[in-house]
Amino acid sequence: VLTQSPGTLSLSPGKSASLSCRASQTFNSGLLSWYQQKPGQAPTLLIYGASKRAPGIPDRFSGSGSGTDFTLTIDGVEPEDSALYYCQRYGGSPPITFGQGTRLEIE
């Protein structure tokens, strides 16, 4: 099980966002990914291997963590960062698990 917090995060432009993803069991950080989903769109990959940015992702997005605790940080949020954010684990049974998501609102 992956538990994301907070459920909703409201920030002003320019602030830093910290999104948490906590696993019920420790696992290899190489198996942890983060996705962004904007309304009406499919999710897009942001971070893989817990800390590697996907191609084309701005460097204000960063990932960190190990074991059971992982964090997606967005430094200097912009209005376009308003979206849902999901963590995902590969491996175990079942082989794919998503967190329940964090809604980021930039006001």
Next chain:
Amino acid sequence: QVTLRESGPALVKPTQTLTLTCTFSGFSLSTPGMSVSWIRQTPGKALEWLALIDWDDDKYYNTSLKTRLTISKDTSRNQVVLTMTYIDPLDTATYYCARLGVAIGYYFDYWGQGTLVTVSS
């Protein structure tokens, strides 16, 4: 260029069987390590992984839905098909297919645009 596209009925009656097809291009599901998953998102809710089929025809299912799901592939036609039996209004969702290649990484790098399925009588 990798693309995936979901197709299927937009409206399904309760108790019927839903059949969805994912047609992809730009990669082969016979490549070792390659897999395609089905993922759904009910309105206002989180992503829910449903099923995965890999290059070796191994199949994995969401534990709570496995009795209702069947995933299959037609490598020659570059298609992955998901069937879901005993459809219920709670199955109303946008259904996505997505590629994951373990030789590339343990993540979904390409997604279809999704297809909305409404379950209603």
